[in-house]
Amino acid sequence: MSATPIVSILQEQNVGRDVTVRGWVRTFRSRRFIALNDGSTIHNIQCVVDFEKTDESILKKITTGACIEVQGDLVKSQGAGQAVEVIAKNIIVHGESDPEKFPLQPKKHSLEFLREIAHLRPRTQTFGAVFRIRHYLSFAIHEYFHKRGFYNVHTPIITGSDAEGAGEMFRVTTMDAANPPKNEDGSINYREDFFEKEVNLTVSGQLEAELFALSLGKVYTFGPTFRAENSNTSRHLAEFWMIEPEVAFANLSDNMDLAEDFLRSIIRSAIANCADDLAFLSERLQNEEKQLPANERSAMSLMERLQFVADNGFRRVSYTEAIDILKNSKPNKKGKFQYPIENWGADLQSEHERFLVEKHFKCPVILFDYPANIKAFYMRLNEDGKTVRAMDVLFPGIGEIIGGSQREERFDVLRQKMADFNIPEEEMNWYLDTRRFGSCVHSGFGLGFERLVQFVTGMGNIRDVIPFPRTPGNCEF
Ligand code: 4AD
Ligand code: MG
Secondary structure, three states, X not given: OOOOOHHHHHHHOOOOOEEEEEEEEEEEEOOOEEEEEOOOOOOOEEEEOOOOOOOHHHHOOOOOOOEEEEEEEEEEOOOOOOOEEEEEEEEEEEEOOOOOOOOOOOOOOOHHHHHHOOOOHHHOHHHHHHHXXXXXXXXXXXXXXXXXXXXXXXXOOEEOOOOOOOOOOOEEOOOOOOOOOEOOOOOEOHHHOOOOOOEEEOOOOHHHHHHHHHHHOEEEEEEEEEXXXXXXXXXXOOEEEEEEEEEEOOOHHHHHXXXXXXXXXHHHHHHHHOHHHHHHHHHHHHXXXXXXXXXXXXXXXXXXXXXXXXXXXXXXXEHHHHHHHXXXXXXXXXXXXXXXXXXXXXXXXXXXXXHHHHHHHOOOEEEEEEEHHHOOOOEOEOOOOOEEEEEEEEEOOOEEEEEEEEEOOOHHHHHHHHHHOOOOHHHHHHHHHHHHOOOOOEEEEEEEHHHHHHHHHOOOOHHHOOOOOOEOOEOOO
């Protein structure tokens, strides 16, 4: 007999039926009550064992962490806490687990400790919930674009270009690090390398996505991206996943409309599809925050925060206006910002973004029209000659969740920008070709998938929303 997912048993509550359930033992109480979880839901099913009729050799093996199968009758539960339970008639132990050595004891563990055993943490309630939600978000994103006529493009992971021009790339090579082939002047001879040139892991699929937008109209990528930036923060990973839509004939205002509609739709979809997991995480967060002083607790619960973003529009504010607000803000005047805002042109730090969102506007914000010199070369220059049609979407608790822009579609202006940014034209001729042959207004953005998962799950650290985080000094598993 094949097993039934616990989620279906709990939903259907078809009492009086024979059922088989398979999963991992969370707890075994009084030699009688097994809490079994199979990952299909946050909820366990209770399996009731008659220890007088069960072999001692089997009872001994029902320990936290063991993998078992229970065949029995589904009945209305006698006890409080669950509607139905399985009266076990037969128990098969698939995989024993030494209770002395199993690191996940039925008690609360810190997230830091669980990060060290990232290979076992999906067996906990918290991480089960996080990774189920991560799946639903990914699915909802593909569905959102598919329904609106976007094509998914698989852009390369190994690339010769630095899309963001930030130079924070991981090199890909097959050369012997101890003894690389050299040129006469002592420099490394990449012509001897696998690709016969210097290549890296991609930091963004945008430039390639642009080529496809100017062919297929509306496209998006959803792939891994890599950044060798030495940022040890709760919002940075060296390997993360990014969603990058790119749309022909869309200007910056269309781009903002898309970003806002997209985020709100995905969040609505999470609210609709992940109710149990979100309820669990919302309560978890409230319990965590009880330990904080009252003024540091969130004004809204996780569920309220999600609903708020789903229901309310984002504020659109120009960079210039934001600088005015920040310059005159209390924390700036009182010297509370680590990076004080003095002049127009300053790059905004996470502390400024969070002030605007959490303290000033109290809602998600889209900042646009940034100074050209703090943004990437491909953004469209405004008439003023000093700002570009850039936009960043800022979220409470997260800061920047999306970065995007209208692209520079004019050949001459783009070429000049590349020269200004010291980008060798020979290497980017393929990109310039889109502007040589049938260019048009187009726009796009990049959403950091883990930052979205952070926002939706309320997890404070980005390392807790990706199965195996890669950060400076850490590449376990
Ligand atoms: O703002 P970024 O650097 O923009 C781009 O890469 C553009 N090419 C996107 C585009 O227009 N198609 O990155 C986009 C988003 C950020 O807003 C952030 O959410 C996320 O990617 N991100 C990171 N997430 C986790 N760890 C990091 N180190 C990240 N760097 C960026
Ligand atoms: Mg950015």
